[in-house]
């Protein structure tokens with residue numbers, strides 16, 4: 147048992163999906179995980195979602211030096227052991243991962259903008275935990291980075307205690323796995339935009355996060371929700387989550403023209419959930435005067451966006467939302483209650499349940515824009531999908 151080894155303080159072997167370098171397929175390797183130190187917890191991972199940010203990392207689009215790395219940042223599991231000075235969680239607790247374990251002390255945290263925590267950002271970009279070091283080693287001793295301070299494409303993960311949010315056991319972990327990235331990012335962006343009941347909304351990109359934006363818009367009382375995607379399957383999932391209209395993008399069709407026609411001149415809120423210059427521009431172009439575009443999609447380093455400056459006179463706004471722009475711990479607690487109450491379905495966005503060995507295939511599907519969310523089931527029984 148990993149927990150016995152952890153208690154003795156020795157590193158133990160785990161199976162983990164390792165990105166050796168961009169352009170090379172990711173592979174499952176046996177690697178060493180050191181036990182949790184002060185303020186850290188060891189989690190047995192049940193399930194993990196494959197997110198577009200994993201693909202950006204795998205393709206080297208988030209900057210140099212972010213490898214070798216154990217990937218995965220959206221997941222859930224059960225706490226196996228805790229380090230010193232951990233009070234919020236104990237062994238046996240179900241937890242969802244939070245990839246910005248806010249320090250509570252930096253300028254951003256003190257200003258209440260915890261998803262912008264400076265300490266977490268610095269260590270996350272370096273692939274290290276909050277003390278600036280890694281618990282992961284390859285078998286030859288090479289230091290491995292923790293993907294977004296979570297590294298949950300693995301059977302075990304050591305994360306900062308603030309990166310493990312307690313969840314009720316009533317929600318199966320293969321569904322709870324989605325809470326800590328896709329759900330909080332999507333629904334948080336809707337909260338940040340401050341939708342009014344009856345609002346008109348356009349959501350560009352209906353993958354794992356976009357579908358949550360649509361669910362959030364429905365919960366917030368939007369009247370018109372136009373979903374845009376290049377994939378018919380994702381548009382049909384979008385309709386199931388509350389989209390009132392669906393626009394198929396690509397093939398030379400005018401997305402902007404169609405959205406303007408459907409909405410009689412544009413929407414109050416557009417959400418861009420792709421991370422490309424062209425779709426960010428579309429989010430701007432589908433706005434009615436006075437409307438707000440919120441960019442949620444993660445664009446690769448170096449991407450720039452052009453906007454027609456005269457349209458600032460029509461009081462349009464463009465802004466961004468990172469990780470739901472919220473206190474993720476509080477938000478996860480509220481969102482999971484919606485799931486328990488049956489008001490938010492998590493399973494309906496999952497297009498594929500896969501094994502750890504198939505993460506590269508899931509990344510390939512994301513590259514092609516196919517499927518909504520693949521969830522890696524690492525422990526069937528723990529995840530709640532097995533017999």
Ligand SMILES: [Zn+2]
Pocket residue numbers: 197198199200219220327328
């Ligand atoms: Zn993500």
Ligand SMILES: [Zn+2]
Pocket residue numbers: 248249250251252253254255256262263264265266
């Ligand atoms: Zn901070």
